[in-house]
Amino acid sequence: SYVLTQPPSVSVAPGKTAWITCGGSNIGRKNVHWYQQKPGLAPVLVIFYSSERPSGIPERFSGSNSGNTATLTISRVEAGDEADYYCQVCDRNIDQHVVFGGGTRLTVL
Amino acid sequence: EVHLVQSGAEVNKPGESLKISCKGSGYIFISYWIAWVRQMPGKGLEWMGTINPTDSQTTYNPSLQGQVSFSADRSISTAYLQWRSLKASDTAIYYCARLKHFDYGDLDYWGQGTLVTVSS
Numbered sequence: 001s002y003v004l005t006q007p008p009s010v011s012v013a014p015g016k017t018a019w020i021t022c023g024g025s026n027i028g029r030k031n032v033h034w035y036q037q038k039p040g041l042a043p044v045l046v047i048f049y050s051s052e053r054p055s056g057i058p059e060r061f062s063g064s065n066s067g068n069t070a071t072l073t074i075s076r077v078e079a080g081d082e083a084d085y086y087c088q089v090c091d092r093n094i095d096q097h098v099v100f101g102g103g104t105r106l107t108v109l
Numbered sequence: 110e111v112h113l114v115q116s117g118a119e120v121n122k123p124g125e126s127l128k129i130s131c132k133g134s135g136y137i138f139i140s141y142w143i144a145w146v147r148q149m150p151g152k153g154l155e156w157m158g159t160i161n162p163t164d165s166q167t168t169y170n171p172s173l174q175g176q177v178s179f180s181a182d183r184s185i186s187t188a189y190l191q192w193r194s195l196k197a198s199d200t201a202i203y204y205c206a207r208l209k210h211f212d213y214g215d216l217d218y219w220g221q222g223t224l225v226t227v228s229s
Contacts, residue, residue: 043216
């Protein structure tokens with residue numbers, strides 16, 4: 001089975017940059033999506049196709065993907081960015097078809 | 110505006126059957142697959158599978174195959190997730206989401222979630 005590995009937690013001061021990684025075998029060859037989930041709410045798509053931003057998502061959110069690591073970058077972090085972030089890939093060649101990472105809790109200090 | 114509205118919280122006993130719903134609006138319901146995602150208490154997101162509202166074709170996460178079933182009624186723009194016999198381990202929040210592109214798995218709109226509690 002295909003496994004996506006995320007750090008359980010990342011902490012960052014307001015105004016700084018946060019990097020949240022998602023590791024997977026040859027993930028650079030796949031389309032990676034990122035979701036933000038705040039407590040008690042449904043997830044929200046913040047990055048799709050590794051680096052595309054849906055309408056309404058601030059430019060502070062960006063994504064990259066190469067080799068065995070995809071990265072979600074949040075610039076000029078705000079208190080409202082505090083949430084859990086999940087990466088996701090879809091590959092019809094793997095049994096599960098779609099896999100989520102374990103999630104990363106972003107704490108704004 | 111696109112909306113997915115799910116049915117309300119449920120409390121059931123082990124062994125009971127259950128069907129929860131997800132009603133789409135603001136878009137052509139049959140144009141997009143619907144995905145179901147499970148979130149167990151305090152845990153991450155887990156892909157359950159998908160259904161095509163056009164013809165009710167389904168895909169299931171192999172780890173869940175046989176434990177749940179998906180269905181859809183295109184005439185009322187509603188998708189369903191069903192259990193024949195609930196277990197305590199089915200306690201979770203269940204989300205439906207619109208699958209923007211079937212081959213890429215991106216979920217662009219989500220329902221608010223349905224909390225299912227299974228307890229004797």
